Amino acid sequence: MSVRRKPRFKRASIKTFSFFLIFSAVVWVLVQFSKTYTQLIEIPVNYINAPLDKSISDDRPDHVDLQLQDNGFNIYYYKIFNPQLQVDLSKAKQNNGELVYTLQNHLSDIEQQLKIDFENSLIVQEEIVVPFQFKKEKMLKVEPRIEVNYAVGFSAEESVRLKPDSVKVSGPEKIIDSINTVYTRSLKLNKVNMDLNGEVDIDTSGLGQLSFYDNSVGYYQKVEKFTEGSAEIAVEVTNVPAGLNLAYFPKTVIVYYQVNLKQFESVSAADFRVICNYREVKKGDDYMIAKIVEKPDFINNIRLNERRIQFVIKR
Known part of the structure; x- marks a missing residue:
């Protein structure tokens, strides 16, 4: 008695079928992504150039809503990479304890940042309103953290001096009232055999809530033969x-x-x-x-x- 064998698909047929299946899927995706869609996208906001005499509230808006009308590729790009909008608060207007940034006045800048065309898209909000409080200002004494190792036969009669020796800062009253002195960053100078005259940064680590009107000071010292x-x-x-x-x-x-x-x-x-x-x-x-x-x-x-x-x- 003969045994009937099951028919087998040829490998060439399977490859051809797979090719056309993948090709059809790619074509379908391209067609779908080429269509124009309207999508609402949240654009994160990053605030820059906040006025030094103002403390920006934590309740400030963290995004704007962009109604984007574009093809699927661009919409997919915005959803994946989610570009940020830089809002320059130095260009905002002050009104009753708030900084008001009118978006319509800065459309060209926004277009360049987000790389969009407002002919077919728009930002839902007309303005960004950022609450603030006036900061307290104070002069803080700057102390040097400068270690000087002199060359043989050289020294100095006076310690390293700073100019200016105080800097103006602003910030929340609670923090301002608790601090009187700040320090320079650590600096080590070796084999010194001439007068010192340079610049050193102020160490602002741990003082992120304070705004410094100057971030560095000069240092100097007269060095002589001893x-x-x-x-x-x-x-x-x-x-x-x-x-x-x-x-x-x-x-x-x-x-x-x-x-x-x-x-x-x-x-x-x-x-x-x-x-x-x-x-x-x-x-x-x-x-x-x-x-x-x-x-x-x-x-x-x-x-x-x-x-x-x-x-x-x-x-």
């Missing part, structure tokens, strides 16, 4: 109880200091005073701590070769 000097100074002991026979050593210490080369000859041992305060001696200690209590104002990097002064009490 040299090291030394002087031998007698150690004085103060507040020794009456009748206490105190012997201490060393009797003198060496003071090392850095001084402007031009003023080197102006420094003498008589300009220094080194003392030990016996009242500051802790119980059981057999030494005192030497301190420099007098020195010329124009020297720096001052140090002693010996700070511990040993002592014994004679009976």
Whole structure:
């Protein structure tokens, strides 16, 4: 008895069928997308150039409605990529605690941003109304965070100065009243051998609700050639109880200091005073701590070769 086999489709027939099926689907999609549709699309709004003296409310509109009449391809583009509309608040009018941005007055700019033609499309809203509150203004002291490492033989008599040393800011009253000082961004300068004169940004991190009228300040410092000097100074002991026979050593210490080369000859041992305060001696200690209590104002990097002064009490 013969077995009847099931007919099989030829592979060539399946490929031909698949091709025409896919081709038909593509043609159908192209035809459908080529048709003109009217679609309402939400366009996100991004606000720029807000007035520095105004705090913009969080209740501001976050989008506008665009009624777009176009082919399916362009509508699909807007739905997928969803371009933003930049609203320049410096061009808005102020009215009773609100900034009013009239869209009809800026159609050419909107057309360029969104790449649309308003002959067949329109924005449903006539204007964007943004509530605001006036900010409080205040001058804040700026402190430098500038680390200067000088080249060998160079230094400065004064610290780094800022110009201006204060900046004007505006913001919510609660924040403004809680802050008096801001800082520059950290800056490290190495091997400095000439006068400093530059600009550094203000560190506004964590202060996003404040508006700064200036975002940077200048810094400067006079850098000069310095040299090291030394002087031998007698150690004085103060507040020794009456009748206490105190012997201490060393009797003198060496003071090392850095001084402007031009003023080197102006420094003498008589300009220094080194003392030990016996009242500051802790119980059981057999030494005192030497301190420099007098020195010329124009020297720096001052140090002693010996700070511990040993002592014994004679009976």
